[in-house]
Amino acid sequence: MKRSIIKSTGRYVPDRHVTNHELTERMDTSNEWIVQRTGIEARYWVKEGEDVGASDLGCEASKIALERAGWSPDDLDLIVFATMTPDVNVPGSGAFLQDKLGAKGVPALDIRQQCTGFLHGLEICDAYIRSEKAEKILLVGAEFQSRYLEVTTANRDTAVIFADGAGAACIEAKETDSNIGIIASILHADGKHSQALRVGLPARKSGHPISQTVIDNQEHFPFMDGKTVFKLAVTRLPKVTEELLNKAGMQLEEIDMFLPHQANLRINEAFRDRMQIPQEKMYNNIQRYGNTTAATIPIAFDEMIEQNLVKSGDTIMFIGLGAGLTWGGVIYKMV
Numbered sequence: 648m649k650r651s652i653i654k655s656t657g658r659y660v661p662d663r664h665v666t667n668h669e670l671t672e673r674m675d676t677s678n679e680w681i682v683q684r685t686g687i688e689a690r691y692w693v694k695e696g697e698d699v700g701a702s703d704l705g706c707e708a709s710k711i712a713l714e715r716a717g718w719s720p721d722d723l724d725l726i727v728f729a730t731m732t733p734d735v736n737v738p739g740s741g742a743f744l745q746d747k748l749g750a751k752g753v754p755a756l757d758i759r760q761q762c763t764g765f766l767h768g769l770e771i772c773d774a775y776i777r778s779e780k781a782e783k784i785l786l787v788g789a790e791f792q793s794r795y796l797e798v799t800t801a802n803r804d805t806a807v808i809f810a811d812g813a814g815a816a817c818i819e820a821k822e823t824d825s826n827i828g829i830i831a832s833i834l835h836a837d838g839k840h841s842q843a844l845r846v847g848l849p850a851r852k853s854g855h856p857i858s859q860t861v862i863d864n865q866e867h868f869p870f871m872d873g874k875t876v877f878k879l880a881v882t883r884l885p886k887v888t889e890e891l892l893n894k895a896g897m898q899l900e901e902i903d904m905f906l907p908h909q910a911n912l913r914i915n916e917a918f919r920d921r922m923q924i925p926q927e928k929m930y931n932n933i934q935r936y937g938n939t940t941a942a943t944i945p946i947a948f949d950e951m952i953e954q955n956l957v958k959s960g961d962t963i964m965f966i967g968l969g970a971g972l973t974w975g976g977v978i979y980k981m982v
């Protein structure tokens with residue numbers, strides 16, 4: 648049976664390091680508020696005016712992952728690119744990345760699943776591998792969100808949270824009878840909550856997609872009903888954990904490490920508390936990176952590998968929730 652193995656990972660963040668203190672000079676906020684409500688101490692943003700897109704950030708992370716896997720871009724059967732901040736609306740960032748890597752002729756699929764982009768990507772890669780449509784896949788989560796943020800008091804709730812960065816993983820097919828690699832995945836969506844976190848461009852109503860009204864109403868900046876998203880996260884993450892464990896036929900204690908999406912440290916702490924997960928079994932890095940949406944999980948996983956926090960034989964649960972509403976998780980056993 649074919650199983651999906653994460654052969655290597657890579658991460659990249661732009662070099663502009665933005666502390667909470669810097670933000671306090673640009674809007675009415677405080678380091679205490681940001682740390683207390685979100686856990687974030689600093690994040691990375693692309694330098695203002697720099698001519699890059701999500702594909703450039705994704706390209707840097709991909710080059711590292713490809714080198715570690717010992718793969719050349721020509722070896723790839725597929726590129727899956729998860730982002731909610733594509734370089735442009737059309738074409739997808741996967742096509743830009745394919746060209747920048749020189750992966751001639753390799754199909755490139757963009758997915759727009761926001762905070763669960765990487766989780767959706769893992770399930771897609773697994774489906775391609777199990778159905779023997781692909782053997783070597785590059786999965787990327789990359790965001791250039793700072794250019795969509797308005798760094799003013801009016802939009803301070805989103806401005807302090809979202810950040811730029813990229814993570815990549817080389818996913819390989821392995822023929823084995825062992826229960827390794829991607830063991831189980833579950834994904835959900837509930838469009839009833841689509842308005843809780845959104846960017847209103849292109850405009851829904853008839854007329855030009857970028858009208859003066861859209862700009863006046865600030866529809867081009869992200870809108871977030873933070874309280875609603877928060878409440879949905881702390882109820883749905885525990886539920887999907889149970890679903891995942893049932894699907895995999897496992898007990899919570901058998902999970903060696905939990906890697907949740909990095910949206911808010913308080914959400915992850917509430918989830919950990921509710922599930923009674925020991926502190927040392929959960930990895931968070933939102934303190935240093937902010938919320939990089941589709942990139943949080945691959946960036947954090949790359950760090951966990953680097954710090955030897957996971958080893959061969961360990962079982963990890965990746966889990967997350969975000970705009971859509973979408974949520975889900977993946978159980979992965981290290982080779």
Ligand code: UT7
Nearest residue numbers: 676677680684685762803804807873874876877910911969
């Ligand atoms: O990954 C995408 C998914 N997104 C999420 O998971 C986000 C989930 N939600 C959250 O993380 C939290 O709701 C936030 C961090 C966004 C907000 O925290 P909160 O505890 O829900 O605060 P709040 O929205 O209820 O706002 C409380 C107060 C308000 O002032 P008043 O009305 O009480 O006077 C806000 O205007 O805090 C104010 N506020 C701020 N103050 C200082 C909002 N943002 C800021 C800020 N600095 N950056």
